[in-house]
Amino acid sequence: MPELPEVETIKNDLKSNVIRKKIVSVDLGKPRIVKNRGSEFKKQLVGNEFIDISRIGKLLIISLKRGGLLLLVHLKMTGQLIYCHQGKYVAGGHSLPKLGSSLPNKYSHVIFKFTDNSKLFFNDLRQFGYLQLIKRGDLKKVTNNYGIEPLQFNFKPERLAEIFKKRTAPVKSLLLNQKLIAGIGNIYADEVLFAAGVLPDRQAKSLSNKEVKKIFVASQKIIALAIKHRGTTFNDYVDADGNVGSFVKFLKVYGRQGKTCFRCGATVKKTKVAGRGTHFCPECQK
DNA sequence: CTTTCTGTTAGAAA
DNA sequence: ATTTCTAACAGAAA
Incomplete structure (x- = not known):
């Protein structure tokens, strides 16, 4: 699940819950999940506080109060960050544990405990x-690996056209x-x-200006809508306030292979493009 | 039983 | 320089 809208949701939920809480312990069940030496990781975090959380792409960036450090968290495919306080779960990953089930579970590889006895599970x-x-000064090296985001103010159709220009890749x-x-x-x-209305395996450089513009508009619309609906996809997530986020009901092709296209009635197909499962409507997309 | 698939991406190979 | 493939891992589905 964790793409931009999901990570954005997790970031916002965590911001309203873990900021300025003092960390009293860090448990490393699977030390290799942490890229630093375990002893150094604990030494820097115990007694420290998260003071801000931001995001670039699908990467969470947590600022620490002391040590001039940042904590990067990438959930990749199945990672979760779940905050638990007095039995209530907030924020998530690809799916939250069923309500009523408890944490830690066998996949809880890193656990932060705060002074109010609340916990953050990775x-x-x-x-x-x-x-x-990482050191604050090394952030640039990390962010250099990320391109523009769909909802960034300076993302324009011309920019997308520039990216597609001369490229033969799908x-x-x-x-x-x-x-x-x-x-x-x-997804x-x-x-x-x-x-x-564009087929996923179209060569980028073959796209007309009109098609590029459509991809631009669609990317902004869909990412914004997904954020609005808390990006939730394949799960039965319910947050602490009882809100159900379910973007899955907006999905038009993803996971709908063999079903009828909502737009034209043709059968949605699934193939492989760029090594990834790819869903599309052979009638609506050209 | 074995094989294939899965929301990511770094790094190698082509 | 770009594009494609594979590995990292665990478990579910076929």
């Missing part, structure tokens, strides 16, 4: 995600390339291309 079934402490693989455009993952790439 869970990850496949263990692709990671946490990493348009979908460019939408997924974080160095070019940050935040779009497999939203398919949804954006459906909304734009």
Whole structure:
């Protein structure tokens, strides 16, 4: 689940819950999840506080009060960041544990405990995600690997056209390339291309200005809508306030292979493009 | 049982 | 320089 809208949701939820709480302990169940030495990681974090949380693409950036450090958190495919206070869960990842189930579970690889006895769990079934402490001064090296975001003020159709120009790769693989455009993952790439009426395996350089513009508009619309609906996709997530976020009901092609296209009635197909499962309507998308 | 698939991406190979 | 493929891992589905 964690693409830009999901990470944005997690960031906002965490901001209203863990900021300025003192960390009293850090448990490392699976030390390799943390890219730093375990002893150094604990030493820097215990007694410290999270003072701000931001995001670039799908990467969370947590500012620490002391030490001039930043904590980077990437959830990759199955990572979760779940805050638990007095039995209530807030924020998430690809799916939250069922309500009533308890944490930690067997996938809780890093656990932060705060002075008010609340906890922040980093869970990850496949263990692709990671946490990493870096010096503030090294942030630039990290952000250099990220391209423009769909909702960034200076993202324009011309910019997208520039990215597509001269490239022979399928348009979908460019939408997924974080160095070019940050935040779009497999679900939203398919949804954006459906909304734009463009086949995922079209060579980027073959797209007309009109098609580029449609992809531009669709990317902004869909990412904004997904954020509005808390980006929730395949889960039964309910947050502490009882709000259900479910972007899954807006999905037009993702996971709908074999079903009827909402727009034209043709059968939605699934193939592989750029090594990823790819869903599209062969009638609506050209 | 084995094989294939899965929301990511760094890094190698082509 | 760009594009494609694979590995990292665990578990569900076929």
